[in-house]
Amino acid sequence: MTARIVTTKAEPGSPEWLQLVTASKVPAILGISRFKSQFELWHEMAGTLPPAPIDDAKQEMFDYGHAAELAAAEFWKYRNPGWRLSRGEVQYTRDELPFPNAVTIDRRGSRGRSRRVVEVKTAKSLEEWGDDGSGETPQDYAAQVLFQQIVTGWHDTADLVVWPDYGRPRVYSVEYDEGIAAAIIGRIVAWCDSLAAGTPPELDDTVSCYETVRRLHPDIDRDAAVELDPEFAVEYLRAVAAEKRATTELRGFKTRLLDRMGRAQYARVGEHKIAGRRNGKGDSVSLYAATKTNPTEIEELYL
Numbered sequence: 001m002t003a004r005i006v007t008t009k010a011e012p013g014s015p016e017w018l019q020l021v022t023a024s025k026v027p028a029i030l031g032i033s034r035f036k037s038q039f040e041l042w043h044e045m046a047g048t049l050p051p052a053p054i055d056d057a058k059q060e061m062f063d064y065g066h067a068a069e070l071a072a073a074e075f076w077k078y079r080n081p082g083w084r085l086s087r088g089e090v091q092y093t094r095d096e097l098p099f100p101n102a103v104t105i106d107r108r109g110s111r112g113r114s115r116r117v118v119e120v121k122t123a124k125s126l127e128e129w130g131d132d133g134s135g136e137t138p139q140d141y142a143a144q145v146l147f148q149q150i151v152t153g154w155h156d157t158a159d160l161v162v163w164p165d166y167g168r169p170r171v172y173s174v175e176y177d178e179g180i181a182a183a184i185i186g187r188i189v190a191w192c193d194s195l196a197a198g199t200p201p202e203l204d205d206t207v208s209c210y211e212t213v214r215r216l217h218p219d220i221d222r223d224a225a226v227e228l229d230p231e232f233a234v235e236y237l238r239a240v241a242a243e244k245r246a247t248t249e250l251r252g253f254k255t256r257l258l259d260r261m262g263r264a265q266y267a268r269v270g271e272h273k274i275a276g277r278r279n280g281k282g283d284s285v286s287l288y289a290a291t292k293t294n295p296t297e298i299e300e301l302y303l
Contacts, residue, residue, distance in 0.1 A: 003152050006091040006102055013051045018044060021188055023103045026147045027140035029191045030184065031201075034130070034140055037208035038201040046195055049215055065122045072120040072161040073107055075169050080159075083111045085118060094151045097185070099192045103151040109159070117148045117158035117174075124165045127276075131162075137172040143184065145174040150181050254287055269298050 010017035027033035028041040043049035054062075073085050086108040093102045107118040121141065123129035130138030137145070137160060145158045155176040163169045194201070203209055257275060261267050267274040273290040280286050 003092040003094045006093050009091050009104075010102065013054075015047070018047065018051070019100055021099050021101045021147075021192070023144045023147045023151075026184065026188070027143050030143055030187055032140050032143060034138075035208065037204055037206045037212065039203060039209045040212040042191075042195065042200045043212060043216065046198070046200070049212065061122075065120070068122045068163045069106055069120045072163050072169060073118075076107070076109075076118055076159065076161050076171065079171060080109070083109050083116075085109055092152050094153070097151070098189055101151055103148045105148060105152065114156055115152070115154040116156040117145060117152065117154055119145055119148070119158070119160045120163060121160060122163045122165075125167065126162060126164055126170060129162050129164070131170075135172075137174055141172075142174050146176065146181060147184060149174070149176045150185065258285075258287055269302065272298055 010020060021029070025041060025045075028036040028038055031038050040049070044051050077083065077085060086105075089104050089106055090108045091102055091104045093100075105117055106120045109116040109118045121129060130141065141160060145160055149155060149158055158174040158176075160172045160174060161169055162172065203213070257267060258277075261275075261277060264277070266276050272293050274293060275287055275289050278286050278288060
């Protein structure tokens with residue numbers, strides 16, 4: 001069987017949509033999303049927690065993304081002569097997969113009988129989008145696009161056009177991998193089984209998971225108390241104290257680093273990026289650490 005076009009689309013956030021495995025949910029299902037934890041997505045799909053509402057700022061971001069797709073599509077066509085693009089989004093589903101599914105393709109590339117996925121993403125910069133300087137597609141976005149290839153059946157190289165606020169757009173490619181595709185399907189099947197069994201994933205230390213637990217328990221029973229395991233209680237109090245010490249220590253390092261950077265945009269050790277300065281609102285400047293730089297490599301090379 002082949003994929004089929006979905007003519008009646010489920011509204012994002014609706015009960016029908018929550019039952020579907022979509023491309024945007026796959027990174028969280030796999031536990032590699034930078035934005036949503038497995039715990040949060042599980043409770044949304046289980047119906048025990050409504051998805052966070054889309055506020056005006058997020059809607060404006062979505063609107064900007066749709067507008068950027070127009071320019072990105074033209075840019076992609078210049079880079080890929082002979083290929084055509086659909087005028088807008090196209091949604092597909094594949095009935096033979098063992099779970100309900102749908103993927104929305106920003107643009108369908110076609111040349112003769114060949115088809116390929118073309119996606120568009122917006123970001124303030126390539127660095128913020130997730131490019132660590134290697135030029136490789138971040139794993140969460142790669143998984144999302146690979147799932148689109150699984151559902152559509154288009155195994156030609158997929159392209160992902162990133163449209164940054166600063167700098168030129170860049171095209172990232174995602175190759176179809178049969179082994180990885182099979183592993184993703186297996187993980188999704190296990191995920192759907194956990195939903196049917198009512199077994200949520202383990203808690204983790206992400207902001208998403210923390211905020212989800214807070215939303216699951218909004219009410220307070222006055223004067224009620226829970227008895228904690230002494231070991232857990234001690235670890236919690238020590239973690240709070242350690243955070244205070246670390247916050248003070250980090251602030252001192254930031255102050256000295258900003259002083260050493262002066263007007264420079266980046267701080268480096270050889271070819272290793274350490275931090276960058278970015279303009280904020282008004283005359284403010286923010287300092288961002290290059291968290292993907294491995295300090296052990298610097299130690300081995302220079303210390």
